[in-house]
Amino acid sequence: MLHGRRAGRPLRKDQRARMARDLPSLEIPLAALSDPAALFPAPLAGLRLEVGFGGGEHLATEAGRFPDVGFIGCEPFLNGVAKLVERIDALDLANIRLHPGDAGELLDALPPACLDGADVFYPDPWPKRRQRKRRFLSEGNLDRLARALKPGAPLRFATDIDDYAGWVLARILRSTDFTWEAGEADDWRRPFPGWPSTRYEQKAIREGRPPAYFTFRRG
Template identity: 50%
Template sequence: MSDHHPPLRSYGRLKTRTIKPRQAALVESLLPGLRPPAGPFDPRALMPEAAEIWLEIGFGGGEHMAAQAGLHPDALIIGAEPFQNGVASALRHIDEAQLTNVRVLDGDARELMANLPDASLARIYVLFPDPWPKARHNKRRLVNAELLVELARVLKPGGGLRFATDWADYADWTLERVLRDPAFSWPATRACDWRVPPADHITTRYEEKRLGDCAPVFLDFVRQ
């Protein structure tokens, strides 16, 4: 197999508005020291004292990632987000809370995961990804069989994958695909297991806008 792959395609806008001066300054000063290495790397080397390594795919404005990092200083949280305004917002949260256990890739999480060792992550978050609700755009959705293979590879046995959406069709879409993959199980037994936010969930301003067509759905899967 060739080592040369075509660049991954990210759908949607990568920037919408001018980044505020303070955040732009953080992109210049703070971001370079937070970026993971460009090639294959062991995430434990980024924070040797970390008890666990977590990944947030598409962290939006970084509220959830920064809050979880503040609550769990013994975990290293790596976030990936191609949207430049979101990265700038996340850097502000990291700077204000003086967090030292966060690393940020201003790019595609799939490229990051390709550089991670097998079974290196204890937890992965995919929270409110772009739903691409029109049927002809469904193929653009982040969750697909190829992504699930990679998530299963980098997650430790017993590791957690949390998916959240406020689009009913995307919840069904994801549940169908994850349950088709023998690497994952879904331990939910009653409706409140997916209708009630998990006890450790951090609600963000984006989530509160309720831009979807249903109340938020939380799907917590376990790596077999």
């Protein structure tokens, strides 16, 4: 399920040193996920997942807002992992654990109904028709997410690509596992509470691609 490059520009010397020092203690051992809460040093009030965290801006912000919640971040792009590891160090965050690889294998390793929420923000839209099978929120991955989420837990999705939004909504509306509870347009036009807009999002807005923010609910 991994497509494209796993690294862009070479990591700086300090990034390589920090990754070598910190990533081993942050990385999740997939073979030992029968109790995800045991990955964290303190008792948890909940467990959340972010798939494709990019540079980690949102994940670090949420971890700071909710220090009693455990956060699992999944990102195959090593430059993004390095940026988040740097943020974790700078902000002294103890409630983030990372999987620098395929989100599908992570979801398959998680026990059923262990997640209190999952976020998928600005995933690669794979815009060409022949590429759409690579889109993350496919029927297969919605099944994986449904298995890992607790009943009633939210699945949040943000995109600036109209076609991808419609593509995902079509699959959600066909799903027997998720519902979309939006009652009016502002329900998907307004950012999520505490949302830290990124440079990518601001560029999309300048280029005339207004973001949409969807919340689906596990049945």
